[in-house]
Amino acid sequence: MIVYVARRLALAVVVVAGVIALTFVVARVVPGDPAATWAGPHASAAQLAAARRFLGLDRPPAAQLLAYFAGILTGNWGVSIHTHQPVLSDIGTAAPASLELVSAALIMAIAAGIPLGLVSARWPGRSLDHAIRAGSILGVSMPIFWMALILQLVFAQRLRLLPAAGEYSSGLLFTHPLARHTGFDVIDALITGNWPMLGSTLSHLALPAVVVAAYPAGLITRLVRAQVLDTIGETHVQMIRALGFPERAVFGRFAMKLAWNPVAAAVALVFGYSLVNTFLVESIFDWPGLGSYTAASVSSLDTPAILGVTLFIALVYVAANLIVDIIQAGLDPRIRLR
Amino acid sequence: MIEAPAPLPPAATGLRGQARWRGLAGNRLMAAGGLMAALIVIVALLAPLIAPLPGDADTATHPFLVLHPPSARHWFGTDQVGRDVFSRVLYGARVSPLIAAAVLVFACAIGIPLGICAGYFGGWLDEVIMRVTDIFLAFPPLLLALAFAAVLPASLTSLTIAIGITWWPWYTRLIRGQAASVAGRAYIESCRALGIPRRRIILRHILPNSITPLIVQVSLDVGGVILTASALSFLGLGAQDPTPDWGLMVSEGESYFTTAWWVVTFPGIAILLTAFAFNLLGDGLRDLLDPRRDLLR
Numbered sequence: 295m296i297v298y299v300a301r302r303l304a305l306a307v308v309v310v311a312g313v314i315a316l317t318f319v320v321a322r323v324v325p326g327d328p329a330a331t332w333a334g335p336h337a338s339a340a341q342l343a344a345a346r347r348f349l350g351l352d353r354p355p356a357a358q359l360l361a362y363f364a365g366i367l368t369g370n371w372g373v374s375i376h377t378h379q380p381v382l383s384d385i386g387t388a389a390p391a392s393l394e395l396v397s398a399a400l401i402m403a404i405a406a407g408i409p410l411g412l413v414s415a416r417w418p419g420r421s422l423d424h425a426i427r428a429g430s431i432l433g434v435s436m437p438i439f440w441m442a443l444i445l446q447l448v449f450a451q452r453l454r455l456l457p458a459a460g461e462y463s464s465g466l467l468f469t470h471p472l473a474r475h476t477g478f479d480v481i482d483a484l485i486t487g488n489w490p491m492l493g494s495t496l497s498h499l500a501l502p503a504v505v506v507a508a509y510p511a512g513l514i515t516r517l518v519r520a521q522v523l524d525t526i527g528e529t530h531v532q533m534i535r536a537l538g539f540p541e542r543a544v545f546g547r548f549a550m551k552l553a554w555n556p557v558a559a560a561v562a563l564v565f566g567y568s569l570v571n572t573f574l575v576e577s578i579f580d581w582p583g584l585g586s587y588t589a590a591s592v593s594s595l596d597t598p599a600i601l602g603v604t605l606f607i608a609l610v611y612v613a614a615n616l617i618v619d620i621i622q623a624g625l626d627p628r629i630r631l632r
Numbered sequence: 633m634i635e636a637p638a639p640l641p642p643a644a645t646g647l648r649g650q651a652r653w654r655g656l657a658g659n660r661l662m663a664a665g666g667l668m669a670a671l672i673v674i675v676a677l678l679a680p681l682i683a684p685l686p687g688d689a690d691t692a693t694h695p696f697l698v699l700h701p702p703s704a705r706h707w708f709g710t711d712q713v714g715r716d717v718f719s720r721v722l723y724g725a726r727v728s729p730l731i732a733a734a735v736l737v738f739a740c741a742i743g744i745p746l747g748i749c750a751g752y753f754g755g756w757l758d759e760v761i762m763r764v765t766d767i768f769l770a771f772p773p774l775l776l777a778l779a780f781a782a783v784l785p786a787s788l789t790s791l792t793i794a795i796g797i798t799w800w801p802w803y804t805r806l807i808r809g810q811a812a813s814v815a816g817r818a819y820i821e822s823c824r825a826l827g828i829p830r831r832r833i834i835l836r837h838i839l840p841n842s843i844t845p846l847i848v849q850v851s852l853d854v855g856g857v858i859l860t861a862s863a864l865s866f867l868g869l870g871a872q873d874p875t876p877d878w879g880l881m882v883s884e885g886e887s888y889f890t891t892a893w894w895v896v897t898f899p900g901i902a903i904l905l906t907a908f909a910f911n912l913l914g915d916g917l918r919d920l921l922d923p924r925r926d927l928l929r
Contacts, residue, residue: 440900
């Protein structure tokens with residue numbers, strides 16, 4: 295087990311180094327001449343040379359790459375052009391709201407996807423199975439920025455059932471101020487027993503979380519169905535049946551058991567996807583997370599901010615996959631030997 | 633005396649029964665997907681003939697028709713510069729599927745040769761190519777495409793390149809695994825012993841025997857590429873006005889959405905139905921051609 299963990303960690307370090315190098319390539323090589331952009335369109339040759347020296351572009355590419363690595367490792371991720379703040383501190387401010395949104399969405403997706411997948415696999419070929427299958431494919435086909443706008447129009451503007459935007463009703467700040475402990479509003483409200491605030495944060499979370507949940511819910515439903523159908527024909531499950539366990543237990547307990555591993559892998563995968571999907575949803579719901587930050591960076595052509603977020607999410611994604619791999623290897627000795 | 637063949641063990645028939653159900657459930661949905669996809673292609677081909685106002689997919693503007701609700705004359709209403717949304721949605725069928733095709737061709741053009749080389753030759757070449765794919769796969773696909781698209785000038789060409797660059801590693805991995813297993817078979821060994829040139833072995837034997845899972849994956853990816861492209865266009869990183877791109881139309885309508893729901897709603901439905909059609913089709917194809925493949929690639 296220790297050998298396996300060490301090997302996976304070493305591989306992750308290589309991948310992370312590659313990820314940093316790739317963002318360097320995107321930042322320095324693709325946009326043509328950053329010095330020209332920096333110095334402006336009417337710069338003289340001398341100003342251009344000065345800009346080149348200032349940005350370190352006169353040094354050999356290998357030295358530039360080393361300087362970039364050193365910057366990333368020491369927490370100097372550059373300065374955002376639109377907020378004029380260090381990119382890393384911007385990310386630190388924005389990340390909790392996004393993580394809260396994505397976690398809520400994944401909890402919903404798992405809560406919906408597993409039962410739907412099981413029901414679908416229980417009666418394959420029936421109309422209920424067709425409906426669930428079509429529904430799950432519809433979930434992964436959803437343009438979520440459009441779904442966000444439609445749900446906002448229907449539930450917030452027309453029916454007035456749910457708030458349209460924001461993290462909580464700002465009026466509550468005067469009567470029930472939110473004490474900051476974790477940076478996650480729902481958790482902060484819960485641990486301080488601030489019930490009106492908790493209600494407000496949950497109702498504000500509902501619409502964006504449902505939108506972000508569409509893709510993972512579809513994916514998990516399809517995965518559980520396929521996995522359970524594969525398992526159900528195997529001898530050990532037939533044995534359970536022959537022993538007279540009720541069908542509910544055959545599916546829910548024994549066939550599902552083998553589906554947990556792929557579901558865990560899928561959750562790690564869609565965790566990264568969903569963080570990126572917040573780019574499309576947060577600005578619509580005025581949710582102050584990474585997505586709103588990135589959307590604003592994109593529209594102001596803020597390259598340091600865009601690459602900082604790209605790097606951050608790639609690191610989270612690598613870490614999530616690593617954690618799931620290690621947990622799975624702990625549960626299933628066969629994986630360690632691969 | 634010849635013994636009668638033993639009956640199949642019950643477990644085997646059970647398995648086959650389940651596999652059949654998977655196939656059957658897929659087939660009806662696949663037929664629906666195929667029909668919808670065919671319709672979309674027909675709309676794309678015939679757009680100039682069926683669109684009531686073909687000029688509205690181009691630079692035409694109508695200052696006196698701004699944001700009119702759906703009516704007998706404008707089935708899907710008019711947009712913020714008075715263009716007929718119905719005509720633009722029909723013309724949009726020429727944009728998204730074409731981008732998807734270009735991206736997938738681009739990704740295959742990089743991914744297949746690299747995968748074949750890695751799988752057939754093995755050794756250090758394999759190691760280098762696979763580590764590079766590891767790095768690309770450490771990004772969620774939309775994220776890396778967004779980073780590339782953000783630094784390139786906004787256009788459909790940049791968009792295609794940005795998504796293509798993020799998509800090829802999946803295909804390299806898939807082909808590599810297949811090519812490595814085919815390269816180890818005895819008939820490839822015989823080819824070598826017969827002195828058949830390496831080029832010919834790769835093109836005539838390795839490639840055709842490794843390609844089926846890739847075809848399945850490409851068909852499954854059409855919907856995903858369409859969604860990715862429309863998302864980037866929605867963020868302003870792809871098509872530019874007046875291109876009748878569905879993602880761009882949703883983005884342009886967003887500012888008027890509370891009063892003019894139709895500008896956003898209809899192009900969005902077009903994206904959803906197109907992605908849905910190709911996903912149904914791809915899902916059915918996978919069940920038919922490659923039923924053992926798992927959903928996480």
